[in-house]
Amino acid sequence: MIRDTTAGAGAGRSAFPPTRQSAIIALRSGSDPERRRALDTLTGIYWKPVYKYIRLHWHRDSDAAQDLTQSFFLAVLERDFFQDYDPSRARFRTFLRTCLDRFIMNEDRAAGRQKRGGDHERVSLDFGQAESEIHLTVGEDEPDRLFELEFVRSLLSGAVDTLRQEYHTGGKQRHFDLFERYDLDRADSGEKLSYGDLAGEFGLTIETVTNHLAAARRDFRRIVLDRLRAMTASEEEFREEIRTVLGIDAA
């Protein structure tokens, strides 16, 4: 069974070492446990983009999309889909989406011959939450853009959860609260908030607020880059991804 490595406590921690190597490369490892861990990491970040892509681009209802998402990741495991991936020819994300499109077309053809599911192994994924997020993506019609947007959403959401978990276990809850209040809530509400306001609200000095926020942003960046590195096969692709997906120039 494939675990949802980004959901809940310990998200992303057990799936791959803290300083991540490329999960894409690990997929080609001769060691089964290592390949399995790599696939867990990929699934953890990609299952939501895959599910939402099937829902919105292929216009499948929730049940069909869940079924196809499960089948796709099981097929990846059973049929070694990603063994053919050549980093010099395309980004991994593009390759994965192409595999997904082919998979769905093949499944459609096979649908008349064989009923899917039934006695198959199931992947444990929280589709209810993914479905509740669908409204955030509606309106994006271009397939590449849709898949990329959902990939970024999944990447950053997982990073926020990992940061929360790290700070919770590390006794730095105040750091995360400040980060959440200033960098997450404020973005949503558009509220005008200064470090001075935060200092008053949390009973801290402005210097402490500045330091805590800087530390949280540093850690958030580290986590995001680690996760992104795991999703790329080469340093070149990694740098290209941070530029195009995250819009930043330096790692």
Place this chain on the structure above:
Amino acid sequence: MSALSDDHLGSLRGLLDYPDLTGTRYEIRRKLAVGGMGSVYLAHDRALDRNVALKVLTIPDLSGERAARMMREAHVVARLEHPGIVPIHDVGRLSDGRVYYTMKYVEGATLEQFRQPETPLPDLLRLFQRVCEAVEFAHSRGVIHRDLKPANIMVGPFGEVLVMDWGIALAATLTRDPATTTPDSRSERASEAGHPVPGGESAGSYVPTPNTAAGTILGTPAYMSPEQARGETVDHRCDIHGLGAILYFLLTGRAPFEVFDSPASPDRIRKGEVTPPRTHDRRIPRRLEAICLKAIAPSPDDRYQSARHFTDDIVAYLDGLPVSAYRETPWEVALRWFSRNRFIVFIVVAYMVVRFLLLLWRGI
């Protein structure tokens, strides 16, 4: 897992790029722009309780060369104290060693955004005159901008004009050339006063400066001077071309080296082949077209030799006087004279009509 909205994603993406301002008196607000070497952020200066624009190096800089360039940029701009040049407030290094500097935060529109088809031409020309004056001042301090374009000119809410982004500016070295400098020339007088002045008869006294950094040609292709595009050494007359390119934009709404919203071919830029402004719009006055074409002439020797001369022609045009770039026909001289003295002509004609009517009435 947290459900992140698109607003969250935008904010978090920006966050990944935020510089660590620990130990400074600034707190970050949001990203404003991304430049060639660094990003510019809106930051709040807690000590003075005001917003500033904070520029910080964002690209890898293993050799330290870029940090040195940014520090040099800060020093170059800091010595340009002029109402038309964005002032630098502070310069320093972040805790991670990256160089940053803060400057005045200008709310307003870039000239690119400010120019609308319905904006009166004289208004645009008066703004442009102020740009020329700022550049002339920079030249008088031995500084060449090298990337003049509408996007680098800010028009503030009160009509103030500021030349921005001196990121690839160069502090040129002025040396006196006895063969080209006469004792009574402007540059001589200015040099005595401690203000080197390029241009005019003393243009040859500028030591040309290389136009490349680490093998890369600097500038913006659609507004670039041919000598920059060829990677040759440049002097202050590449800024004259830049000013001419801005005037071209003000007249036509497009860059001189632009084809269907994309930069023209490198070969065209290197040769300096531009479509005359009146080809785009026949209503553009011939005299203004001539001024513009002189400023963006392919050869620096054929351009205005100083920003002052360029400004003089713009002012002459606004005042209805002859301009050096255009030889008028007698008919055009008469029309311009008539246009400039319209009121006097009206008074004289009115007087003559009244006299004629009076004579006629007495005759009856």
